Amino acid sequence: MASVDEIKRTWLVNGRRTEVRAVPGRRVLDILWEELGLTGTKEGCGEGECGACTVLLDGDAVASCLLTAGQVADGTEIMTIEGAMETELGRVLQQAYMEAGAVQCGFCIPGMILSSWALLKRNARPTEEEVRVALAGNLCRCTGYVKIVEAVLLAAERWNGGKGGKA
């Protein structure tokens, strides 16, 4: 077997410069959990189907179970649910999810909130269809999605009165 050398990368994790040393094939999900103590990101299927492990990479929702450290360049911004909760948009989404009754077991919710965050950051007044497309990669076994979609539409209405803005 070829030798596997550790790599050193500096990422901006939840706004903080974070130096990571890992073998390049280490999953970003495992680095978040085991090196950085960020356990809000969940592992559901481990195959990129369910969206529980969603994080934002430079603002885009990605599956952290399919991404290895070696694919993530120096300087990349990574936002996890912990970081989202430090933002105004994250708090608006959290409140809307609670009020809409969108959370049952809660396992899918960190990923749902991050996909919602990515959507509203780019599109402050999405249609219901746009919400459904943005959340299509996040599976929920409990709710049937109706209240989750309602929660995102409610958050959009509330976030700066529907004008969006700086997250």
Added chain:
Amino acid sequence: MRVAEGVAYAFPKTLAEALEIQRDGGTRGRPLAGGTDLMALWAAGVPAPERVTVLRGIPELERIELDDASGTAFVGAGVTHGRIRDHEGLTRVAPGLVAACGSVGARQIQAVGTIG
């Protein structure tokens, strides 16, 4: 040890470097760009290779060039589905490709998956 942790990675910075690595049987690795298919395969139990050559972040592979006069486009193999999905110019020249890229997996896959 999980999925790809035993895999050696090569990080070419240019297309020429990547070709150099791939030309030699001693350094050649499975090309890895977004990795959304490969990682899912390895997670499902298909053995991971000894080596991969990372093709993410190679500028020549990430080019999109439009020629409206002839109605043609050049799309590099390392361009993600998401970039194509959101590219206004490509919507004019290659609407089918844009629609296809917007329907691969979901947002999480489109953001890193490439057309290859």
